[in-house]
Amino acid sequence: MLTERKKLSFKDIINGIGIPTLIIAAFFALILVIAHFYDLSVVTLLSDTVKRAGMNGLLVLAMLPSIQSGTGPNFALPIGVECGLFAMVLAIEWGFTGWGWFGVSVALSIVFAIFVGWAYGKLLNAVKGSEMTIATYAGFAICSFMCIFWLMLPFKSPNMGWFIGQGLRETIQLDAVGADMILNDLFGFWIGEEFYVPTGMLLFFFLCCFLVWLFFRSKSGIAISAVGSSNAFAEASGLNVNKNRVLANIISTILGAIGIIVFSQSYGYLQIYTAHLNIAFAAVAGILIGGATASRAKVSHVIIGVFLFQGLLTSALPVANQIFAGTDLSEIMRMIIQNGFILYALTQVKKGGK
């Protein structure tokens, strides 16, 4: 009797987490074990994992509101990202440094993202049923449009321009404005010699996760989830479907905008032009690996997913280089896992059947 109950609960746990997630987790563990046998420091790999997870966390979190509202993962993440990039560039141009730069960037990016996210939400309402395809191309189009914009901006700050000619540099160093790792180093500390805890960034990520979690327990958050699970049902119970979808995509765009600021400060460089063209796919794969589907997601999926996926990517690179020198095996693995997960999620979408 007792063993049977135990067995059942074990099965429940597996189903609760999801078999795909467990496979990736096992793969991650396997790579760490291999790393250990190849004399690579597992502690350093874990430290890098934490850093990369914190960097990408908000970008993955941005997927949650749009999935919950039924518009699918936010393949138009570059739209939010460009808002964040423009905010950061403006803050540099206006001469802000350090925390002032960070605060102004975040504040500005939220303002931009509200407007842009609203327009993007309206667009998605017009193309119901094909949101994911249109979103992908909307993201690509905005990103390439901004390339023209970066090239023509008449900014004067010596931190951003080319040495000759017009326009902004491809990568802008953030230590020039004293913002390199600014959030990471807030209360940051070393455990031993190899493990660094970027406390500020992690706290910021978990705070945002908590806020989103809280929001989806509020009245408007529940309304969004209701709209996402069934348009007809939500409409019947008096909810404005379109309005809720727009609201969800505004939140998603804001998270994308702040996400790229957190990402850039940790990276130390601000990359513009086409650097972030394909940023959405990694984020989509992140939340899916955490156990989300294209129509349902939880904050726990975000956290599990981002740590597993980024951990896998960070540790696979040195391990693959160690075993098969001269091959690009970790990049190949990234492509297959990332896109494989997105394809798997697409096969689970139960829309537009025969």
Add this chain to the structure above:
Amino acid sequence: MGERLGSRKALTWAGDNAVTLVFVAFTVFGFMASDLSVGWFLGELMGRLYRNAFLVISLIIPVVAGLGLNFGIVVGAMAGQIAIVAVRFLDIGGLGGLMLAFLLAAPIAVLFGWLTGLLYNKTRGQEMIASLIVGFFANGIYQFLFLFVMGVIIKVPSTHPLIIPSAVGGEYGVGIRVTVDLGAADKGGLKYALDNIAKVPFLYAVIGIAAFILVLQVIRFVRSKKTAGAKVNKMSTIFNMVLCLVVIAVAAYSMSVRNSLSMVAKVPVVIVILIIALCIFTEWILKTKLGQDFKAVGQSQKIAEVSGINVDKTRIIAVIISTVLAAWGQIITLQNIGTLNTYTAHSQVGMFAVASILVGGASTSKATVKQALIGTILFNAMFIMSPEIGQAVFGQALLGEYFRTFMVYGVIGFALGLYVWKANKATKLTIE
């Protein structure tokens, strides 16, 4: 009342063809803004047309079968490249080598097409995003094959011209080189293997084709007289005849005064014949039983199923045809370019082909050969023109290059968005 209806009709027409019109305007503006010679422009444009038309036409059948625009032709292009690398690896050149590449590419493309077709059947309603992602996914497997299997699993000596030599000076290399030189066809390579079979001066070709169309139109005109067809039809036939005569006259005049039009590069006859053959094949297959099945499935999978059509199988066949055609199209393109960028040559193929056919006025549910050809011409005109305009208007060619990337993505997003929006509006109207 009639006038208002007329103007409304004109507006709807403009709305339906917005993308095409923008591209026509852009090309005209380009000529005004930059000091391009017509001859050079036409030469570039024709070169790109021979290269890309095959790939763009390969999109038509999946559209008719209701799968939308198949970004997955990237997978077909990979099949073509695998065949080319295999042929180069065995060092078989010339026309024979190219034929072997066509032969080899077919079964690989059938396999790939079958697999992607299975996937599209599992992702019904989301085929387009699935086809985009499957291209990325397949790219991973393709790189695994060429960067890992070739070298780590299949040992190849470092001295082989296609292999990246071992970094540590080992006996065996790892991976296929980033750029593979296809070598000249007459020296045992593949470059221009098809192009060089027969070439005709551009203006002769123009006159020949225009004369051919003229004869067709005359026959049609005489026949329509007998059957007393519609007046409009007759008018358009006369218009076409006049157009052919004008083209012939311009070509003959250019030939006599030797202006820049007579400098346009010679026409590779075999490629043009292949493209025309593909156009005829596509039109023909849509008239067969299979083609009718495609149309029925494209209209409504439910009704097709009820009327006894195997929907899943029909869809897979459509994808397989498209993939095989794309593989051959990529081989035609590559033998013209002469070098294979092993890891990037395929990556933009789907995007550019889809943008082209959309510019021609196609949508996710309707595409014709005519739209594919017009679209290829207009899209490539924009592609050639963009850096020139960037240079002439803003003094920066780079700006034009960014602009054309924007146009590619923008066109796809806009045309697809507009189509879905209209379709959604129509279903809403019928429900109400």
